[in-house]
Amino acid sequence: MCTAATYKTQDFYFGRTLDYEFSYGDEITITPRNYPFYFRHMGEVISHYAIIGMAHVAGDYPLYYDAVNEKGLAMAGLNFVGNAVYQEAEEGRENVAQFEFIPWILSKCASVKETREVLNKINLVGTPFSEQLPSAQLHWIIADENEAITVECMKDGMHIYDNPVGVLTNNPPFEQQMFQLNNYVGLSPKQPENRFSDKLNFNAYSRGMGALGLPGDLSSASRFAKVAFTKMNSFSGTSEKESVSQFFHILGSVDQQRGCCEVADGKFEITLYTSCCNTNKGIYYYTTYENHQISAVDMFGENLNEKELIKYPLIKGEQIYWQN
Numbered sequence: 091m092c093t094a095a096t097y098k099t100q101d102f103y104f105g106r107t108l109d110y111e112f113s114y115g116d117e118i119t120i121t122p123r124n125y126p127f128y129f130r131h132m133g134e135v136i137s138h139y140a141i142i143g144m145a146h147v148a149g150d151y152p153l154y155y156d157a158v159n160e161k162g163l164a165m166a167g168l169n170f171v172g173n174a175v176y177q178e179a180e181e182g183r184e185n186v187a188q189f190e191f192i193p194w195i196l197s198k199c200a201s202v203k204e205t206r207e208v209l210n211k212i213n214l215v216g217t218p219f220s221e222q223l224p225s226a227q228l229h230w231i232i233a234d235e236n237e238a239i240t241v242e243c244m245k246d247g248m249h250i251y252d253n254p255v256g257v258l259t260n261n262p263p264f265e266q267q268m269f270q271l272n273n274y275v276g277l278s279p280k281q282p283e284n285r286f287s288d289k290l291n292f293n294a295y296s297r298g299m300g301a302l303g304l305p306g307d308l309s310s311a312s313r314f315a316k317v318a319f320t321k322m323n324s325f326s327g328t329s330e331k332e333s334v335s336q337f338f339h340i341l342g343s344v345d346q347q348r349g350c351c352e353v354a355d356g357k358f359e360i361t362l363y364t365s366c367c368n369t370n371k372g373i374y375y376y377t378t379y380e381n382h383q384i385s386a387v388d389m390f391g392e393n394l395n396e397k398e399l400i401k402y403p404l405i406k407g408e409q410i411y412w413q414n
């Protein structure tokens with residue numbers, strides 16, 4: 091399972107949890123402006139916007155999971171198993187392989203508005219990256235500081251939804267996730283008022299009872315409601331540190347601990363990493379399952395006119411600050 095969210099204070103933040111039972115070998119990867127992209131069906135793009143994000147780099151190609159470009163457009167792919175259906179390549183259309191989707195959009199679009207136009211022309215195809223890395227069944231959230239959308243390719247074609255809540259998890263399809271939020275309309279961060287019956291006396295014996303009924307399990311539909319409630323009611327200062335801290339708390343509401351989601355005998359899905367990107371400043375913050383200290387890579391700290399990928403391995407292992 092995975093969860094993605096957006097958050098706006100002074101700047102705009104975008105990030106995700108990557109929940110899985112193993113890592114593909116992920117690195118913070120900066121694709122500078124002159125790294126040549128060779129798109130399988132669309133040819134070469136020599137110069138483009140710079141991108142920073144989490145990727146598995148295979149054969150010098152950045153297979154991005156989530157990323158943001160230098161214009162502040164952000165995008166993440168999350169599992170959509172059993173629902174994602176890609177098309178066959180067609181003559182005369184902009185055929186983009188599923189693994190190229192993030193590079194294709196982030197290399198050329200500066201906003202969601204521009205993305206919508208590019209999406210109208212795309213035919214998202216299932217061409218695999220390699221025999222070892224076949225097509226992943228995903229859906230995507232794409233966001234800038236003004237709006238967010240969800241893109242789902244299903245058997246009846248590509249759907250582009252406005253995403254007013256700015257979150258995405260996994261199954262079921264996005265329209266159903268949004269519909270199910272109706273179940274929680276009565277929840278509130280305030281203490282509950284008695285609407286049950288004026289013939290009974292109630293005692294709000296604990297704080298937090300206004301949100302009683304908010305799910306806490308790890309299913310995708312439950313995480314959608316949990317993180318939507320947390321994000322929509324989130325309150326923080328607007329400084330960088332306060333915003334980043336709050337963002338990690340928002341995604342912390344759907345963190346997966348080893349042991350609670352068994353996907354095969356003795357194999358557990360966990361939150362391998364959590365990311366938070368300041369899309370305005372091009373800074374990629376992250377924590378990993380074993381390292382709660384926030385680490386960061388600043389895209390603009392690099393020479394973005396280079397041609398070679400710039401990679402930073404994840405810092406793993408707890409960084410404990412001893413006070414005596």
Ligand SMILES: C[C@H](CCC(=O)NCCS(=O)(=O)O)[C@H]1CC[C@H]2[C@@H]3[C@H](O)C[C@@H]4C[C@H](O)CC[C@]4(C)[C@H]3C[C@H](O)[C@]12C
Nearest residue numbers: 091092109146153154155168169189223224225226260
């Ligand atoms: C496994 C990841 C998604 C995690 C997730 O959503 N878990 C939910 C589990 S569940 O459904 O709810 O059960 C996805 C997100 C991005 C994916 C990667 C990216 O799409 C980039 C390439 C794409 C290649 O086609 C396959 C390898 C790959 C390197 C992908 C491997 C894997 O499918 C990733 C890492």
